[in-house]
Amino acid sequence: MLQRNVINGIKMLGSVEFEGSTYYLDVNDNIYLYDKPNSRLALVKDTVLINKILDMLEAKPIDIVFGG
Amino acid sequence: MAPRKYKKYNFNSEYKAHGYPESVWPLLNDYFSRDAAEFDLTDKEIKTKLDTMFMNLETIEIDDQPDSSNNALYKPNEKKIILNFAGMSQRNESYVAHLCTMFHEFGHVDENFAAPTPNSFMHIGANGRFKGVAFNEIHKEMRAARLTMNMRLSADMGPGADPKCMMRHVGYNDLMFIGTMMHTALGVSEREFLSAAEKGPEYFRETMSKKFSDPKTFDDFMATITFASDSIHAIKYKEGTLSTTDYRNIANLTATIYGECLSVMDARISSELQRSEADPKTFSEKTRYELERLAINYKHGITKNTPFSLEQLNELPEVSTTNQKVLAFEIAVTNRRKLGKKEYESLVEELSIEDVNIDETLNRYGLTLPSIADKPDVDTSEYKKDFLEEDYGTDYWDNKDCIESIKAMETDEQIRHTGVKVLQFRPKSNTAMDKLNALNTLDEVASYDSQLSSQDFIEVDVKTKNESPEL
Numbered sequence: 001m002l003q004r005n006v007i008n009g010i011k012m013l014g015s016v017e018f019e020g021s022t023y024y025l026d027v028n029d030n031i032y033l034y035d036k037p038n039s040r041l042a043l044v045k046d047t048v049l050i051n052k053i054l055d056m057l058e059a060k061p062i063d064i065v066f067g068g
Numbered sequence: 069m070a071p072r073k074y075k076k077y078n079f080n081s082e083y084k085a086h087g088y089p090e091s092v093w094p095l096l097n098d099y100f101s102r103d104a105a106e107f108d109l110t111d112k113e114i115k116t117k118l119d120t121m122f123m124n125l126e127t128i129e130i131d132d133q134p135d136s137s138n139n140a141l142y143k144p145n146e147k148k149i150i151l152n153f154a155g156m157s158q159r160n161e162s163y164v165a166h167l168c169t170m171f172h173e174f175g176h177v178d179e180n181f182a183a184p185t186p187n188s189f190m191h192i193g194a195n196g197r198f199k200g201v202a203f204n205e206i207h208k209e210m211r212a213a214r215l216t217m218n219m220r221l222s223a224d225m226g227p228g229a230d231p232k233c234m235m236r237h238v239g240y241n242d243l244m245f246i247g248t249m250m251h252t253a254l255g256v257s258e259r260e261f262l263s264a265a266e267k268g269p270e271y272f273r274e275t276m277s278k279k280f281s282d283p284k285t286f287d288d289f290m291a292t293i294t295f296a297s298d299s300i301h302a303i304k305y306k307e308g309t310l311s312t313t314d315y316r317n318i319a320n321l322t323a324t325i326y327g328e329c330l331s332v333m334d335a336r337i338s339s340e341l342q343r344s345e346a347d348p349k350t351f352s353e354k355t356r357y358e359l360e361r362l363a364i365n366y367k368h369g370i371t372k373n374t375p376f377s378l379e380q381l382n383e384l385p386e387v388s389t390t391n392q393k394v395l396a397f398e399i400a401v402t403n404r405r406k407l408g409k410k411e412y413e414s415l416v417e418e419l420s421i422e423d424v425n426i427d428e429t430l431n432r433y434g435l436t437l438p439s440i441a442d443k444p445d446v447d448t449s450e451y452k453k454d455f456l457e458e459d460y461g462t463d464y465w466d467n468k469d470c471i472e473s474i475k476a477m478e479t480d481e482q483i484r485h486t487g488v489k490v491l492q493f494r495p496k497s498n499t500a501m502d503k504l505n506a507l508n509t510l511d512e513v514a515s516y517d518s519q520l521s522s523q524d525f526i527e528v529d530v531k532t533k534n535e536s537p538e539l
Contacts, residue, residue: 046116048116048119048120049116051144052119060145061144061145062144063141063142063143063144064141064142064144065139065140065141065142066139066140066141066142066149
C-alpha cells in the first residue's frame with residue numbers, strides 16, 4: 001500500500017512491505033529501509049533488492065553494473 | 069580424500085516457475101550448494117544470487133559506454149547485457165587485451181547470472197561439451213585467490229562504492245583471474261601455490277619470496293598484483309604509480325594469463341598456451357582463432373555450426389572507432405585467412421578502415437598474409453582429428469555419418485572453423501564441385517583441394533547460399 005510520507009526530511013513516494021521489513025521509495029528512485037532502533041533511514045545498496053522493491057512498486061528497474 | 073560435505077540447496081520450484089528445463093535443475097542446485105560452501109555465503113546471499121539469475125536476459129551486446137571503464141552493464145528494461153569496453157578503447161589496448169577483457173566482463177555476467185544464457189560457463193559445463201570442467205576449475209581458481217589475497221569472495225554481494233551498484237568492485241571473476249596470474253607469475257604449479265596459501269599468509273610469503281633473489285622484489289610483485297587486482301577491469305595505468313613499461317607488462321601478462329583462464333573452457337587453448345611464452349604476440353593462429361571463435365560465440369549466442377556472415381560482421385557495433393575497426397578487421401582476417409593481400413585490401417575498403425595499415429596490423433600479432441596455396445597451420449590432420457574424434461570417436465574414418473557430415477561441410481574450412489563460419493569456399497566450376505562431392509575420404513579431399521588455386525574458388529554465404537561478388 002503506497003503512502004506519501006516525509007521521513008527524516010526525505011519526501012517518500014511510497015512504501016512497501018517485503019520479508020518483514022518496510023522499504024520506502026523517494027522521488028529519485030532511492031530505496032530506504034527504516035531502521036527502527038535508531039529511528040533512521042538506511043539507503044539500500046543491494047541493486048537486486050532495489051529492483052525487487054521497484055518491481056513491487058511497479059516502477060522501472062535500474063541498470064546494474066557487473067564488475068567495473 | 070572423502071568428498072566435502074555441504075548444505076544442499078533445492079530451488080526446483082523456482083526453476084520450474086521461471087521455465088528452466090528440468091534437466092538442468094540438479095546442476096543449478098549443485099552450483100548454488102557449492103557456491104555457498106566454497107565461499108561461506110549466507111542463505112540471504114545465496115537467495116540474492118538466485119534472484120539475480122532470474123533476471124530477464126535476452127541479448128548480450130558489445131559497445132562503448134560513455135565512460136572510461138570496462139564492465140558488464142545489465143539493462144533490465146531492455147533485457148540485455150552490454151559488455152562495455154570504453155576503457156580499452158580509450159587506452160588503445162591490444163586486440164588480445166580486448167578479447168581477454170571481453171571474457172573477463174562476461175565472467176562477471178556469469179558470476180551474477182549463474183546460468184541464464186546458452187554460452188555461460190555453467191551451461192558449457194552442463195551441456196557436456198566441456199564435461200563440467202569449467203565449473204570446477206573456476207571455483208578452484210577462486211579458492212586459490214581467496215586464500216592468497218585474503219579477500220572477501222562474496223564482495224559482489226556487498227555494497228560497493230556506488231550506492232546503486234552493489235555488484236561493482238571485486239567479484240569471483242577477478243579473484244579467479246588473480247589466482248591464475250599469481251601462480252603463473254611466481255612460476256609455481258597451482259597445487260604448490262594453493263598448498264602454500266592454505267598454510268597462511270606468513271607461510272605463503274616466506275615460501276614464495278624464495279622465488280625471488282631479493283625479498284623486496286617479491287614485495288613489489290605483491291604490490292603489483294594488488295594493484296592489478298584493484299584495477300583488473302580497466303588494466304589501467306595509474307599516473308605516477310607504475311611506469312609505462314610496468315603497465316605494458318601487466319597488460320600483457322593480464323592478456324596472457326586470462327587466455328589461460330580460458331583453458332577451463334577449452335582444453336585445446338590450454339595446451340596451445342603452454343607452448344607459448346608470456347607474450348600475446350606469440351599466440352599461434354590457432355589460439356587466436358579459438359579466442360575469436362569463443363568471443364563471437366559469446367557475443368551472438370552462436371552455437372556450434374551456426375553460420376556467421378560478413379553482413380553480420382559489418383553490423384558489429386565495434387565497427388565504430390578506429391581501434392574497433394581493427395578488431396573487426398582482425399576477426400575478418402582470421403575467418404577469411406585464405407584470401408590474398410588484394411582480398412584483404414578489399415575487405416579493408418569494405419569495412420571503411422582507411423586509417424589502418426594492414427601490414428602493421430598483421431605484424432603486430434605476428435601474422436603474415438597467407439596465400440591460398442599455403443595450408444594454414446591449424447588446418448592439419450591432427451587438428452581436424454581432434455574435432456572428428458570428439459564428434460565421432462576414434463574410428464571416425466570408418467564412420468559413414470562422419471564422411472557424410474564432412475561432405476556436407478563441403479570444404480576443410482568448415483571443419484577447421486566448427487563453431488563459426490563466415491563464408492564458405494567452394495570450387496567455381498561445377499565439375500570440380502561434383503568431383504569434390506564424389507570423394508570419400510578426408511585424404512582424397514585434401515589431395516584434390518591442394519591441386520586447386522585461389523582462382524578456382526568462389527565464396528558462398530553458407531546461410532543465404534549467395535555467392536560473394538568478385539573481390
